Amino acid sequence: MLAAVTTIPYPSWLNTGDNTWQLTSATFVGLMSLPALAVLYGGLVQRKWVINTMLMIFSGFSAVLVVWMLWGYNLGFGPAADLFGAQGTGFFANMWGHFHPIVTHFGEQNQAVSGANTLIPFHFPTATLAYFQFVFAAITPLLFCGSILGRMKFKAWIIFVPLWTTFVYTIDAKLLWGGGFFAAKGAVDYSGGYVIHLSAGISGFVAAAIIGPRLLRDRRHGVPNNLLLVAVGAGILWLGWNGFNGGDPYYAGIDAASAVLNTNVATAVGLLTWMLMDWWFTKQKKPTFLGAINGMICGLVGITPSAGWVDGYGAILVGLICSAVVWVAWNYLSKLRPFSKVDDALGVIYTHGIAGFLGGLLVGLLADPGMIQYGVSGKNYTAIGNGEGFAVDGYFYGGGMHQLWEQFLAAVWIICWSAFGTAVLLYIVKFLCRGLREPDEVLEIGDLAIHDEEVYPQETFAERVSAMSSGGE
Amino acid sequence: MKLVVAVLKPFKLDDVKEVLKNLGVQGMTLTEAQGFGRQRGHTEVYRGAEYEVDFVPKIRIEVLVDDSQTDEVVDAIISTAATGKIGDGKVWVIPVETVVRVRTGERGADAL
Numbered sequence: 001m002l003a004a005v006t007t008i009p010y011p012s013w014l015n016t017g018d019n020t021w022q023l024t025s026a027t028f029v030g031l032m033s034l035p036a037l038a039v040l041y042g043g044l045v046q047r048k049w050v051i052n053t054m055l056m057i058f059s060g061f062s063a064v065l066v067v068w069m070l071w072g073y074n075l076g077f078g079p080a081a082d083l084f085g086a087q088g089t090g091f092f093a094n095m096w097g098h099f100h101p102i103v104t105h106f107g108e109q110n111q112a113v114s115g116a117n118t119l120i121p122f123h124f125p126t127a128t129l130a131y132f133q134f135v136f137a138a139i140t141p142l143l144f145c146g147s148i149l150g151r152m153k154f155k156a157w158i159i160f161v162p163l164w165t166t167f168v169y170t171i172d173a174k175l176l177w178g179g180g181f182f183a184a185k186g187a188v189d190y191s192g193g194y195v196i197h198l199s200a201g202i203s204g205f206v207a208a209a210i211i212g213p214r215l216l217r218d219r220r221h222g223v224p225n226n227l228l229l230v231a232v233g234a235g236i237l238w239l240g241w242n243g244f245n246g247g248d249p250y251y252a253g254i255d256a257a258s259a260v261l262n263t264n265v266a267t268a269v270g271l272l273t274w275m276l277m278d279w280w281f282t283k284q285k286k287p288t289f290l291g292a293i294n295g296m297i298c299g300l301v302g303i304t305p306s307a308g309w310v311d312g313y314g315a316i317l318v319g320l321i322c323s324a325v326v327w328v329a330w331n332y333l334s335k336l337r338p339f340s341k342v343d344d345a346l347g348v349i350y351t352h353g354i355a356g357f358l359g360g361l362l363v364g365l366l367a368d369p370g371m372i373q374y375g376v377s378g379k380n381y382t383a384i385g386n387g388e389g390f391a392v393d394g395y396f397y398g399g400g401m402h403q404l405w406e407q408f409l410a411a412v413w414i415i416c417w418s419a420f421g422t423a424v425l426l427y428i429v430k431f432l433c434r435g436l437r438e439p440d441e442v443l444e445i446g447d448l449a450i451h452d453e454e455v456y457p458q459e460t461f462a463e464r465v466s467a468m469s470s471g472g473e
Numbered sequence: 474m475k476l477v478v479a480v481l482k483p484f485k486l487d488d489v490k491e492v493l494k495n496l497g498v499q500g501m502t503l504t505e506a507q508g509f510g511r512q513r514g515h516t517e518v519y520r521g522a523e524y525e526v527d528f529v530p531k532i533r534i535e536v537l538v539d540d541s542q543t544d545e546v547v548d549a550i551i552s553t554a555a556t557g558k559i560g561d562g563k564v565w566v567i568p569v570e571t572v573v574r575v576r577t578g579e580r581g582a583d584a585l
Contacts, residue, residue, distance in 0.1 A: 217484050217487065220487070444484050448515060448517070452515075452516060452517050452518040453517060453518065453519065454517065457517060457519070457524075458507075461507060461526045461527070461528045462517060462524035462525070462526050463524060463525050463526070463527070464522055464523070464524050464525075465516075465523050465524065465525045466522065466523040
């Protein structure tokens with residue numbers, strides 16, 4: 001007879017609740033790209049650009065994952081590379097991680113370690129953390145894809161995305177999240193208001209300026225082709241954000257729960273704010289669906305840098321301020337240079353760039369030291385209970401101006417590096433691909449000229465001329 | 474009175490509309506159409522299978538004009554819509570027996 005043995009199919013450091021939530025929230029964030037951004041952007045463009053838009057999203061997601069497995073993850077979150085012989089807390093010491101893949105059995109299955117300021121070891125394997133960080137890395141270029149729709153050479157896009165992830169994203173992530181310079185100085189970014197949204201807004205704007213505008217006809221006739229699919233994409237984006245902000249504490253605990261609740265209330269307020277401003281202040285005096293969706297995104301992006309560090313009052317204020325300010329920028333700033341001169345197709349600079357920038361600064365004003373994040377330590381470490389907690393002190397909660405200043409410095413870095421990196425990489429890609437734009441005669445036709453597919457093919461007109469090579473039918 | 478019908482490349486619509494407005498044309502009817510002439514169609518590929526689509530997207534414009542204005546309108550459409558490449562389209566003119574404005578019952582040239 002066998003002795004009664006109690007074995008568990010995982011090592012003692014693994015916590016099933018944490019691992020489950022981390023993989024679940026990662027999947028939620030993945031859904032924000034596929035299909036949410038594909039159908040949101042696909043629904044917002046003209047009928048002739050839907051295929052191109054969706055393929056940019058799906059192929060970009062794939063390209064980032066391959067890069068992430070082979071070198072991206074460790075560049076952003078691996079051990080410090082100590083560039084140029086710098087050591088310790090110097091800028092270059094921890095600006096980049098080491099160049100190393102995570103494709104081995106050890107690389108995937110060992111306990112996750114990150115350069116971040118972790119107090120308690122992670123309760124899940126590297127595969128979990130790497131996938132969670134991947135879906136963030138992937139959505140960033142896919143967000144700024146919205147700025148450059150309807151003109152970019154497809155080949156240029158598919159070369160540009162891996163380069164951008166390698167040279168822009170991983171450095172920003174390391175400096176703010178991977179224990180790098182700005183993290184060490186005390187700047188905080190809960191889930192990527194800076195690393196993802198500010199960076200996406202700036203990169204998209206710079207890319208739109210360099211690649212040039214859509215055809216004049218496309219700009220004049222840029223009406224959306226399917227608002228139902230916009231609703232589907234926007235809805236998945238909102239609820240997907242529960243993983244975006246709820247997954248970032250890395251433990252399935254109370255800070256994850258409060259981050260989820262704060263995220264949702266900020267988003268609700270952001271949506272209502274934009275809708276009411278459209279209703280009261282536009283010439284038409286009408287509440288609009290696409291306006292409400294813009295406000296929703298402003299709330300989501302605005303709360304991202306602070307989700308677990310503000311209380312409910314703070315979250316409501318974040319949604320209100322970000323949505324209202326971006327509404328004003330969308331309606332008035334857009335008429336001024338350089339905004340009036342750059343064809344940012346879906347306005348990513350406003351709803352992601354400006355909202356992310358504002359949200360990051362608001363951490364310095366509205367962070368409530370009573371909102372504790374467990375399991376990490378930081379420059380602004382506040383001992384809570386037995387000393388296992390971390391909280392951020394905003395100005396209005398007696399924290400002084402220090403945090404606001406650190407937030408500002410980090411934002412300046414993100415703006416400069418994203419703009420510079422995007423510009424340099426685009427000029428390299430321009431050289432490699434002999435141009436960044438499709439020729440005008442291709443732009444006039446769109447999907448059919450680039451992919452031989454159209455989004456609503458009509459069987460009446462199509463006649464089959466060759467069988468599938470596999471002979472399967 | 475004449476009915477001028479033009480089948481043109483879709484992206485020429487804005488220019489043609491402007492020119493006709495400037496000529497004082499009071500209205501036009503627009504239909505999205507599919508058609509082919511000497512211009513070849515295109516191929517679409519779905520899951521490895523190739524489909525020949527002879528018909529390409531066109532716009533069909535119809536304008537009612539007074540006899541005296543017919544040549545002017547036809548010439549304006551042709552000179553605006555021409556790119557010199559195959560597939561620019563066609564314009565034809567049909568005599569019209571009568572025209573009635575529904576709201577007022579006016580007939581003939583008054584109804585244009």
